[in-house]
Every structure is written in structure tokens, then in C-alpha cells.
Amino acid sequence: MTADFRLSLAPYQQKAVDAMAETLHTVSGLHDREPEHRDIIARELGVILLQAPTGSGKTLMLGRALEAVRGQLSAKTVWFWFAPYAGLVTQTRSALTAQCGALRQRDVYADREASAARDGDVFVQTWASVAVIKKESRKVRSDKEGALSVDSMIEELRERGFRIGVVIDEAHLNFGSGAKATADFFLNVLSPDFTVLATATPNDAKLEKFERDAGLKVASRVTVSRDAVVKAGLNKIGLMVGVLRFKEEDRALIDTEVATLTAGWSQHSFIKDKLAEKGISLTPLMLVQVEDQQEGKEDPVARVKERLIEIGVPEKAIAVHTSGEPDPAFHTLAYDPEIEVLVFKLAVATGFDAPRAWTLVSVRPSRGRDFGLQIVGRIMRVHPLVRPLHGTEPLLDRGYVFISDPELQVGLDEAAADLKAVREGIAVLTDTLDVNVLGNDTRAAESYGATPLPPPPVQAVPGETEGDQVERQVSMGLLNPNYATASTLRQKSALSAVEGFSAPATPPLFPNLPDVLSPRVTPAQPVPQEHQVKYLLRTDLGIPSALVREELPNLFDIEGDLCPQIAREFCRMVPMTSMLLAVNSNAELSMRDLFNAGQTDQRNLSVRMSAARIAEQAQAQLMFNDGIDPRRIREAVEAELARLCQKDGIAATSRDIRRTINLAILRQPQALKEAVRIAQGHHIRLESNEPIPTEQFGPKDAPKAKKGAYGAFIGRYNRPERAFVEMLDNDDTGRIKWWLRNPESEKWATRLILPTGKRFFPDFVVGVSGRRTRDSIALVEIKDDGETGRLHSDSNAVKIRSEHSEYKKVFWSFRETEGVFLKAVWNQSYNRIFSAGPFEIEDMVLIQ
16 A cells, blocks of 8 residues: 555545554553553453455555554554565555654564664564574574564563554464464563454454464454445445356367456456556556466466467566565566566465456465455455546446366355355455356356356256266267276166167177176077977068168278268368368357346457367267278368368468368267268168078967067067057057067168167167158167156267168157157257157158
8 A cells, every 4th residue: 555645544444543543542541550450451452353355455544543543652652563474564564654654664683672662663574584483583583792682672672661562464364384483472472462453354263263372352343344445446346257158069179277368368458448548557457366386287377377378468468476475576566567467376365465456367276265355355456546437437347357167166165155254244245245157067166156057958867877978978079088988888788788778789898708688689590498489470461581781891991982981071061161260269258246236248259279179089089980090081081171272272281171170070070970971871781681580489478469570579678669569569550561679789680880880770670551661661769768868878869860771760769758659859959869749650651
């Protein structure tokens, strides 16, 4: 709190000064009347607590209070003023020199002569300078020939009739790291007659701990409300917290930290332009808080500085401070107009003055109250040059906070609780305080009691298995496929088998062992079991002698032709030439004022996508087919896109082409699989050389099936499957001629070759009168009730988009709770499976 002239006190400041001075007079009178009770009076009645918001002028109020009692108390008083850090000592000394000239400042290191003491002398220092066992503190605590120790000086001052007063600034920090030595010095050496505590952090628990440690009891509180500080023009009116919402297809491609820094720098630039527009010669300051460096990890300061430069911040405009205890020169950075961004760690945040700071970006895991009540406090001060405009310029009347990586904000719940306490208490923040989290992580937001963002289109559904959840997240770009471990997928396959659902046809890990979990299938040469009878194939129903199967040659043999075909199809489906310069993504930045309900701001923000993330995730998406070398696919697509660019006269570097391909793969993840499907279609062989068995075995009392291929309901069905074929068997439209169970992995069963290289066996083959496919056949897949994750798995997303070369699209259906079968269709816009009304027999006549 410095100025070229002596500041006039605001009304709330004058009231606080008067209250503290009056209390000191009262306590001094008690000391005069009952000197034998000095210790009790000092510790139980002589303690004053000043609670005032950051930026309210605590140093000024404290200094003016000491000035007010200089020469007015019944005994001369020497004051020892303690700041938590060396940098704050320099700041305090400068403020007292400029604004409290009646107080004489002395240096505990160089001036410990008791005979030279005057009423109102002030020693400003840290606890560490007098109470921690290190070289510097040992010097001031030892008597020498030419100088007294601090201990001896205080003892002599008392002998000369002086009283001792102590001011503890930032009292919420207690006695710091050397608490034991500091408390001993405070209680047994200083043993003050007056103690004045000052804090912007009204945490009663910490205050009570301090009182216990120091053996004190706060008897008087002088509280300054935030409203009074705002009214006086010393605190900004509002505090805006920013929320970024990204495009669903780009969300996983954006480095949230870079996006947060971009949002902060964008806001900083708006403020800078507004100040210039108003003719105010002031450079605003953006504060960036980083985490402490961990052993063996990247230096967070260097990382953030590199990213700031990446988003366009001039390197010369960035200052950093990394020392655990700031040196005095650190605080000059806040006043240097050449510096626009100050990168710092939590330790240096407490108490430093930065009146030209409007914007704060925090990219560290916050820890408790320091974030909410100290860090945020740095941006709530109002610069003297802006005070004439106070209340007239909304942009300049607010501070702006942007928080990155909600998953890493491990202390955000503690900070939110502390901010809530402030809301319900007397000082610091707001009655309408809330916390928003940057990003689209609803679960993290809810876990911290924050306001979650709207959910993405695809939501987690009850009953979803772990394997299906992994597959779905991979398909949405939310999870690296490398995390979809083989064990997880095997677990899913086993569970599906138990429940009677078809699993993707994957080579067994141990082919010679019996698969006890798999549904029983009818072998090509059926072997009767005990109590079973023979059921003959109903050739009278028009069932063909064999079904058409899709088979694919060894992919290695056709790779030379297949990969260029995949590349041509992919480039045809995805307009990549229009994406060549798409290095940024548009995000929506929403800000809400936490102090003033209803005050919001919203705009679009261009956020640079992370090239590293794009490359990494695109490579993972390429590895969906074990039979095709992803390097050959990439090489073919690069060659095809280079050909298209040359054809259209587009100048593109190899780097541009690679990046564009990566972006296209991630933005349209199903397009590459579709391209593979189409390209594979040129090489698929259609085989029908395995006849449908002419007989099957089943229980002798199996229910009859009028249109079943074997005249009875034999085999294993889950409930939805059994209900569906019963519906087919009871069809009265005349469209259903016959139906046949299509057992998975049987040589004669029909199958589709998927883009993943796996085989898909639909549940049923149905003869439909009037259908214009080979042998009038339609294929049907029956799934669960549509409420669990199995229907929305990544494998199903591939299957439902696939088409049999002869029998065309497979019909998908699931049953509602009421028992009605619904059609399941693929919705391209939402990239998921939806219902499309009741399943009708007539639907199977038409070719999808």
C-alpha cells in the first residue's frame, strides 16, 4: 500500500483504526491499574483481531492505528511487526514509509540499541529472522561486544519502562514451519503487552489453533465487510469464473491447460484494450499459478512458460518466480509495465500486492483455503488509476478466474468449503459464492459440489459392464484403446456368454480347452444326448440347402490392393482438403459472476488443438484390425491426400497432410472402419458349400414351432430371443415363411466380415415372403432391453453398420419392459444406437 502522497482513509478504514486505537487505550489502562496481572491482561484481554478482505488496506489500517496511539498511551511502546515472508517485509516497510511517517522503522539485524528506542518504533521482520535455528537468527539472538541480542534488547526495553506490542500479519499462517521455536520466542521472549492479529482468512479452526499455540484469547474483533471495501472502490465489484465447453469431436484433442491459458490470455487482452480505450496508462497483469515440481517430473514453470509462448504471449512479457521464500525484488515484478504475465507457485501468493492484476489462471491442484481466499484475493484489488471508473465499466469492475483440469483439483472440495464459510461469515468473498470447473467432466464437477456442465450426448447407462463401458469410451475418443486391456475384454466376453449374448468371434486363448461358458451349439454331425430325439429339417418350408457365408482371403496377400482402396474410400467420405488448415477448434467460453447473480458473459474462443494428442489418439484408432498393418493404411491415405491436394492445386506440406489425416480419423472415427468395410467388400468371397444340417437333436417334449426350421423350439435361447421367435412363429401376416437359429462359429452358419477383421453371426435367419434378396432371406440380431451398455458397445456400433453381401443390412431389435419389440437403428448424428418405433414384420420385406 504505497503512494506518492498520504492517503485519506475510507470511512470503514477510519472506523477500524479508531476501534483498534480505542482498544489499545483500554488495555493500556488495565495494565496501569493491575500491573501484577500483566500476563493475564496481555494474553486474554490484550489481543485484537482485524479481519478484512484482501485489498482492503490492512497494512494501512494497522499502521495508522499504531500512529494513532503513539504518544497517547500511558507508557511508551515498541512494536514488533511480523510478516510471513521476506518479500512481504519489503512490501510492508515501503507501505509504512509512505503512509505512516510518524512511525520510525528499525532493522532487527543492524539496530538493536535499546537506549535509542522511541515511542512508536517498529521492527518489521519475519518469524524466521528471530525464531528459527539458523545462521541469521543465531546472530540476532546472541549478545556481542558491539550489539545486544534481541532477547537482551527486549529485556532492557522493559527495564526502561517500554511496553512491547506485536503485530502478526497474515495470522492465519500461524507461526510457520518453525512453530515450536517461534511460539517459544513469542511467549517467553517477546511476551507482548499488546497483540494485534490481521487476516483475510476467517477460519475459526485455524484461529483457535493459533490461540492454543500462543496461549492467547482473542478478546476484540474488528471486522471489515467486503461490501464496505467495494463501496470504497478498493475491491472489484464482481468475480467471474470461466467455463469452457468443447466440441464433442474435439474434446479429447485439446490440451485443457493450453485451453485454460488461452482463455485467460484472451480475457487479459480484452482488459488491455479497454484500458487503452479509456486512456488509462496501465498494463494489466495476468497471474498463472502452477504446482510444485515433483522429483523426476517436468518443471511446471518451464512447461507453462512454453505453453504461454505457444499461444502468443511474448517471452519478454513473462516473469516467473520459483523460490520457496520470495526475495524482495519479486514484488517489483507486479509493478513492471513490461511484464504482462507472472507465473508463480502457491508459497509466494499470500499477501503480495498486484493491483494491476485482473486475471488468474490456476493450473495446479489447489490445496484448501489458500486458493479461494488468498490467490483469488490477488485479483480483487482496484488499481488507483481505475478507481475514477469504479462501478461504470463492467469489464474492469470484475476479476476473472480460470481453473484447469478438474480431475487434478484434489483440494477443490476443501476450497469450496472454505469459500462457503466465507459466504456465511463476515469477510472476503460473496453471499452467492459457487465454484465452476473448467472442462466437460461432469463427475469431477459433481464430486466437488460444483456446477456441472451439460452432459455429452452419450451418457453412461445403468447395468453397463466394464468391458462395454471401455469400448464405448474408446469409440467416443474419451479413452485410449490401450487401456482396454485384454483381460477386461475377455471378462466382457465371458459375461455375455453366460447371459446368452453373442460375443465377437475372437481366437480362443487356449483352443484345446472346453469353453464351459459358451452357449451350446449344434454340431454339423449332431450327436444325440440322453432323453433327446431327432428333429428333421423342414425342407417343405422352402429353406435353402445352404446359407451364403462371407469369407476373406489372408489380408497379407491382398494388402497391396486393399490399403489403396481403403485410402480412396476414406478420402471420398471425409472432406480432408477443407481440414488442412484446421489447427484450432471453436470452444464456448461461459463466465458467471459469483458476486452478482444473473451477470453472465458468453463468447466463442478459438483453442489450439494438441498436435501430440491428435497423433497419439489417431494412431490408437488405426489399430482396430489386427490383420491390417496400420502403417500401410497411413501411407496409403497420405499418398491419396497428397494426390488430391496436387490435383486441386493446394499447397500442403507432409506435416500438414499427416496432421490432417490424424484429425480426420479422430473427428470421424467410424469413417475409417466404413472405408475398410467397403474396400474389404471387393475381396470378400461368398461361400455356400456347407449345407444346413438335415437334422438336429432336442428334448422329445420340445414345444412345436410351426415355422421353425426343425419344427420345434430346440437349442438355447435367452428370454428376448425366445420371445422374438415366438412372435415370428405366430405371425399372421403371411410374410414369415420360416426361421432358423444361426449358431455362432458353425461352419454352415452365415456370417459377415467386419471392418475389424472379426466375424459377425446374426442371431436368426428368416425367410420373408416378398423380400428381394437371395432365397428371400433377412438376418436379425436380438439384443437386450436397450437400457444397458451392451447395446451401445463399440463392437455393436461396428456390427449395426455392416451389411451382408447377399442378405444386406441386418435387422436389429430389442424388447421394451412392456414386452414390445422395437427397431434399433444407427444414428449418425449422435454416433450411437437409438430405437425407431415398434418392430414390424412388414419392415423385413424392404431392403434396408
